Amino acid sequence: MAYLAPSEFVTKMVDAGESKIFMATRDALIRAYMAGAILALAAVFAVTVSVQTGYPIIGAILFPVGFCMLYLLGFDLLTGVFVLTPLALIDKRPGVTLGGVLKNWGIVFIGNFLGAITVAVLMAIVFTNGFSTEPSKVGHAIGVIGESRTLGYAKFGAAGMLTLFVRGMLCNWMVSTGVVGAMISTTVGGKVIAMWMPIMLFFGMAFEHSVVNMFLFPSGLLMGGNFSLLDYLIWNEIPTVLGNLVGGLAFTGLTLYATHIKTAPKRIVR
Numbered sequence: 556m557a558y559l560a561p562s563e564f565v566t567k568m569v570d571a572g573e574s575k576i577f578m579a580t581r582d583a584l585i586r587a588y589m590a591g592a593i594l595a596l597a598a599v600f601a602v603t604v605s606v607q608t609g610y611p612i613i614g615a616i617l618f619p620v621g622f623c624m625l626y627l628l629g630f631d632l633l634t635g636v637f638v639l640t641p642l643a644l645i646d647k648r649p650g651v652t653l654g655g656v657l658k659n660w661g662i663v664f665i666g667n668f669l670g671a672i673t674v675a676v677l678m679a680i681v682f683t684n685g686f687s688t689e690p691s692k693v694g695h696a697i698g699v700i701g702e703s704r705t706l707g708y709a710k711f712g713a714a715g716m717l718t719l720f721v722r723g724m725l726c727n728w729m730v731s732t733g734v735v736g737a738m739i740s741t742t743v744g745g746k747v748i749a750m751w752m753p754i755m756l757f758f759g760m761a762f763e764h765s766v767v768n769m770f771l772f773p774s775g776l777l778m779g780g781n782f783s784l785l786d787y788l789i790w791n792e793i794p795t796v797l798g799n800l801v802g803g804l805a806f807t808g809l810t811l812y813a814t815h816i817k818t819a820p821k822r823i824v825r
Contacts, residue, residue, distance in 0.1 A: 723798020
């Protein structure tokens with residue numbers, strides 16, 4: 556599998572974060588657009604399999620194929636740059652600023668959203684035969700997901716918002732572990748295995764992923780879901796983005812950096 560030691564792959568994480576900050580806007584936007592589109596297609600695939608088989612776990616097992624594809628192709632998700640780019644700032648890489656980090660996040664957010672929306676519209680055409688029929692079973696299922704994961708939280712008020720935020724944290728703990736997994740090995744097979752495990756876990760547990768939701772909820776609205784755009788933004792996307800940021804950075808980025816780069820003083824034996 557050509558496994559890299561933690562000190563090696565964490566250094567690669569910092570290097571990757573630095574390179575993304577200095578990437579041309581055009582390239583960052585294209586890579587983010589393609590990442591959002593591919594992940595959206597993977598979400599369609601997972602929901603389709605779940606509806607066809609009646610077993611959501613099968614969809615969760617297969618969903619990581621999209622994540623592996625997009626990272627092997629060098630595309631970027633918001634959940635990944637949330638973890639990698641701050642490390643370059645913390646490591647005091649020359650020329651890296653907070654403004655540069657925030658700019659990268661903004662570009663990747665826009666690119667991911669545009670890619671996911673593109674697939675939402677294309678799949679809405681497929682689900683409704685060009686908007687000439689009622690949504691298919693898969694389209695209807697996506698509409699139901701949109702309702703349950705917006706209004707389902709809203710009915711609990713502040714407790715629902717807290718639950719949503721925590722599910723976003725737990726999601727990017729696993730997703731960012733998948734991002735790191737791509738750096739653990741130097742072989743394609745090794746990268747895929749290391750990425751597959753945490754991504755399968757997050758999807759199987761139905762945690763909240765901001766980019767997947769950029770597809771699911773606009774698609775749900777197109778499928779006639781009984782919720783509004785404001786419901787989607789307030790009772791899913793915004794808290795999910797914040798939870799993804801905190802969870803990925805706290806549980807993955809900062810912990811790995813603290814223990815493998817900025818290590819404690821070595822013990823001196825006298």
